[in-house]
Amino acid sequence: MGTMSLGTLLAIVVPLVVVAILIAAAALLLVRRRHLRERFGPEYERTVEGADSRLAGERELRTREKRHDSLDIRPLQSSVRDRYSRDWTNVQGEFVDRPEDAVHDADRLVTSLMRECGYPTEGFEQQLEDLSVEHGRTLEHYRAAHDIEALSTRHKATTEQLRGAMVHYRALFDELLSDGGQARHARA
Template sequence: MSTGVIIALIVIVAAVLVVAAAVTLLARRPQGGRSLQRRFGPEYDRAVARHNGDVKAAEQDLAERVSRHGSLRERALEPAAREQYAARWAAAQERFVESPREAVAEVDQLLGEVAGARGFPDGGQYDEQYAALSVHHGPHVHGYRRVHRAAQARVPDGQGSTEELREAMIEARVLFDELVTPSGKDTRRHRTDTDENSSIGRSRAIDTRPEGSAHEGRFHLPWSFNKHQAKGS
């Protein structure tokens, strides 16, 4: 092998190493504002508000969440587990009619369990679990915060706003749907009739999804009441 060829090979290898190092540095570099806004959605604005409008502090907070939890890989749920979680959610909805705050507490616990089963930090570490969920489900994580705050408030049924509790559960259900729905485009496209029929069969009452909304492939668990039927409303 001639000296010229050896030099050319060395140059090529060095160039490849430089490119690889540059890619690694870019991947590790903290995400900028626009990237964080795309990833976290409305959670980005809430983080800014929690930091009293300090955008830099909020972005540092969110970037740290990504650094801690960005590499997390969600575990798939077995069909039987999805069915059990769906049944528990439906039962909590029914309980809401007579005991809104008790139902919200059940939903808070259920979301923590489902998230833990999907591979997120244990529900006993709420703050860390919420942070991890916000990295992977940023646009829909706020409902979990709302039901958790309501559950921790320990206000007796009949006090406070039942409508606010109802709205919190509706918002939290979007995250629940995401967590119990099989991941992957092919899985969503070819969901089984069993999943569809089981979610419909538990309740045939009015679906409270906002008009015009659709969550393809998700468990749609209709409410068994409307806002005028709930106790304390």
């Protein structure tokens, strides 16, 4: 009774190997999930909730990372950052007398800054996706500002909403301006 048959040995070893592979796959999935949560912040939950499944949402986020890696996000020269800061100060000063115009100008200035940093600006949804990779924590500000800007285009935004839009635009503007000092790419 000293030796095990090959069949018995395989019956023990094969399930152990399968279990080890499943554990390794689950660990990899958890590491990837943590990476996406840390990278995208609140945008992680928003994307996953809007997808058919958690895996589909995570696949979408990884697709965004790959696209972002292909972009030429470049650092801004200090003179360019200074110019944008002055332009923002001018837009903010315009708010007192012409709040709707100031909000439209703030939208254009943020879009211009995005372009200057190397982000494509060919549509709001694509802008959100591209920005989400590095700026997921300020995207809600950008969405809110954009919604108010759309209201103001139809002259349906209150002064308080317009003031809020300026604050929201400023959050993304400041982050882009400060992050514009370094070129950043996805960390695989």
